[in-house]
Amino acid sequence: MSTMVHEGQETRPRGAILWIALRAGVLFTVLCGIIYPLVSTGLAQTLFPDQANGSLLKDKEGNVIGSELIGQSFSGDPSYFHGRVSSIDYKGEASGSNNYAPSNSALISRVQASIAQWQQDNPDVPIQELPIALITNSGSGLDPHITPQSALVQIARISKLTGISAVELESLVSEFTESRDLGVFGEKRVNVLKLNLVLKEKLEK
Structure with a gap:
């Protein structure tokens, strides 16, 4: 050998x-x-x-309607809370954003269109009260959360369309406002899908 x-x-x-x-x-x-x-x-x-199974959310019939980690678009129905803008239409397989500079013409056009849509959907709310988070894309394009203020400024529109009192909607937003992680990291936030699930149940009663 x-x-x-x-x-x-x-x-x-x-x-x-x-x-x-x-x-x-x-x-x-x-x-x-x-x-x-x-x-x-x-x-x-x-x-x-x-968490191991994707943090899935189900409706009252037990049907899976999404994940609490991935945002969804509700912009087609003004009677629901709207989330952040997504340049990838909330496609989970395509996480990311265009990463445009503030001077980019495509970004300026998109923001102007978002502002115009906001004014159309929320005529009773001054443009000065529009939170920047509602017209800007998150880094992943999949952010399921908005700031509490971003939810509160939509209450006038939703109350008018659904007949649910502003006080009840404010209580709902408060109930679904999540605290900072470990009380220190991040900011207070509201999961739009969770909030709209409860809102949907109220509308169906």
């Missing part, structure tokens, strides 16, 4: 080295490709089942 020589010292036969490499490859394939995924998946399903 052939051997390998290094600096005058005889080492293990080549065949033995190949056999060791083969066993190591099989061992790490089993550990990293089978055992680790099974253990991590099992722990996730046991400890965090909702």
Whole structure:
């Protein structure tokens, strides 16, 4: 059997080295490709089942209507709360934004169109009260949240269209306002899909 020589010292036969490499490859394939995924998946399903399955939200009939991590467009129905602008139409497989500079003509045109639509949908709210978050795209284009103020300024429109009192809608926004993570990180926010799910139930009563 052939051997390998290094600096005058005889080492293990080549065949033995190949056999060791083969066993190591099989061992790490089993550990990293089978055992680790099974253990991590099992722990996730046991400890965090909702998050592990995509943080899915269901209606009262049990039908999946989306994920609390991915925004949806409600701009076609003025009787619901609207979320942030999405340059990718909230397509989960295409996360990202155009990353335009403030001087970009396409961005300016899009913002002007968003402002015009806001004025059309919310004639009772002065343009000065329009939060910038409602006319700007998030970095991912999938942001499911808006600021509490962005929800409150829509109440006049929704109350007028649905007949639900402004006081009741304000209470609803307050109920679904999430605090900063660990009380420190991020900002207070409102999940638009969760909010609209409850609003939908009220409208169907």
